[in-house]
Amino acid sequence: MTVVTRFAPSPTGRLHVGNVRTALANWLWAQKQGGRFWLRLDDTDAERSEEWFAVSIRDDLAWLGLHPDAEVRQSDRGTLYEARFAELVAAGRIYPAYETSQELDLKRKIQLGRGLPPVYDRAALKLTNVDRKRLEEEGVRPHWRFRLDESAPIEWDDLIRGHQRFDPATMSDPVIRRADGSWLYMLPSAIDDVDMGITHVVRGEDHVSNTAVQIQMFAAIGAAPPAFAHQALLTGAEGKLSKRLGSVGVDEFREAGIEPAAVRALLARLGTSDPVEPIVDAAELAAGFDFARFGRAPARFDEAELAQVNARIVHQLPFDAVAGRLPAGMTEEAWLAMRPNLSSVAEAADWWAVVEGPVQTATATDDRDFLTRAAALAGEIDWTGDPWHALTGALKAESGRKGKALFLPLRRALTGRDHGPDMAQLLPLIGRARAVERLYAA
Ligand code: GLU
Numbered sequence: 001m002t003v004v005t006r007f008a009p010s011p012t013g014r015l016h017v018g019n020v021r022t023a024l025a026n027w028l029w030a031q032k033q034g035g036r037f038w039l040r041l042d043d044t045d046a047e048r049s050e051e052w053f054a055v056s057i058r059d060d061l062a063w064l065g066l067h068p069d070a071e072v073r074q075s076d077r078g079t080l081y082e083a084r085f086a087e088l089v090a091a092g093r094i095y096p097a098y099e100t101s102q103e104l105d106l107k108r109k110i111q112l113g114r115g116l117p118p119v120y121d122r123a124a125l126k127l128t129n130v131d132r133k134r135l136e137e138e139g140v141r142p143h144w145r146f147r148l149d150e151s152a153p154i155e156w157d158d159l160i161r162g163h164q165r166f167d168p169a170t171m172s173d174p175v176i177r178r179a180d181g182s183w184l185y186m187l188p189s190a191i192d193d194v195d196m197g198i199t200h201v202v203r204g205e206d207h208v209s210n211t212a213v214q215i216q217m218f219a220a221i222g223a224a225p226p227a228f229a230h231q232a233l234l235t236g237a238e239g240k241l242s243k244r245l246g247s248v249g250v251d252e253f254r255e256a257g258i259e260p261a262a263v264r265a266l267l268a269r270l271g272t273s274d275p276v277e278p279i280v281d282a283a284e285l286a287a288g289f290d291f292a293r294f295g296r297a298p299a300r301f302d303e304a305e306l307a308q309v310n311a312r313i314v315h316q317l318p319f320d321a322v323a324g325r326l327p328a329g330m331t332e333e334a335w336l337a338m339r340p341n342l343s344s345v346a347e348a349a350d351w352w353a354v355v356e357g358p359v360q361t362a363t364a365t366d367d368r369d370f371l372t373r374a375a376a377l378a379g380e381i382d383w384t385g386d387p388w389h390a391l392t393g394a395l396k397a398e399s400g401r402k403g404k405a406l407f408l409p410l411r412r413a414l415t416g417r418d419h420g421p422d423m424a425q426l427l428p429l430i431g432r433a434r435a436v437e438r439l440y441a442a
Contacts, residue, residue: 003035096142257344271299278312337425359416375439
């Protein structure tokens with residue numbers, strides 16, 4: 001069996017971190033199994049779907065490195081839905097209903113008032129042909145419901161949640177099509193999952209009750225259901241379902257200097273019993289991906305943790321992977337010298353500016369003579385080997401200074417800063433001429 005997964009966003013908004021996690025899980029599972037990963041745009045809601053969102057979804061997936069093997073969109077597939085719909089109507093699994101939303105509201109209120117669950121009473125199934133004809137003559141257009149089979153519980157073994165069981169008698173027959181002919185999410189998705197040969201549906205646990213209904217839809221279509229894995233939802237760092245998470249997406253990550261590999265590494269492990277590790281190689285991440293590792297408790301997404309993973313990813317990136325994003329002229333040697341100090345690739349430009357100068361320094365009076373002497377020595381030492389140790393060695397012997405008193409005035413004079421990359425690596429990049437000049441100027 002070839003594994004086939006799909007990510008099925010509605011192009012009615014930008015992807016947020018929760019969607020990204022769903023896409024990633026589907027992609028990783030397909031990668032691990034040598035399977036296929038589809039992008040399916042669930043754009044049956046013509047009013048809310050926008051082309052611009054479809055474009056942004058593709059761009060975001062590309063940035064994340066989650067390349068779909070193929071793409072379909074539901075708005076192209078109406079003919080297939082019509083055919084299945086007609087079959088299910090003929091089989092008595094889909095029926096027309098004529099209640100207005102006000103009437104349905106009223107029914108629910110009455111049920112709730114009597115302490116009954118607000119389950120649709122199937123009044124539409126009791127209509128005779130004459131009743132229906134009269135309603136249609138009055139110009140009432142029906143919406144359509146899927147008739148649940150109440151004869152047995154709906155059960156499946158969820159790859160994350162374990163055994164699931166729903167009693168269809170406690171559920172309303174879902175509306176699957178509106179009076180204007182437009183489709184609701186539920187049925188087209190099941191039809192597509194069958195038609196696309198989807199073997200695994202991986203999505204958020206907010207879809208668990210949809211799955212119960214869709215399992216009956218698969219049966220009604222005459223197809224075996226795919227396997228299901230429902231991930232617990234993400235919460236914000238505070239541990240609560242946060243509104244803010246709904247707006248955190250690829251744009252924010254990019255702006256914060258986050259690498260796609262960091263997003264993947266964190267989101268692949270959030271909510272699992274495995275530690276979050278700064279894994280750059282997506283294949284390695286896929287190899288360790290396993291639904292059995294996921295827990296049922298909500299997973300906390302913490303931007304500070306993402307920033308930490310990002311720094312650890314940046315520290316591993318080879319020059320080739322970042323060269324296009326570095327300032328002109330910056331060498332591999334310079335990248336390797338700076339990399340351990342960066343929390344984002346963009347920060348390399350700041351350190352490159354320090355190398356190239358000019359730098360601004362304020363020198364303490366006590367250090368003036370020391371630095372003048374350092375400037376003279378910097379002109380004399382051998383620069384071919386390790387000029388930093390040559391310079392500090394000579395200065396230490398002469399001045400008796402050591403530790404911070406020795407190193408900090410030099411670092412400040414040479415870089416204008418108190419902290420930064422290893423001076424032994426930075427000094428050769430600054431070079432003799434600029435070093436001498438900076439030490440004199442200080
Ligand atoms: N379009 C649905 C959503 O975005 C897809 C859910 C599914 O994966 O079936 O929630």
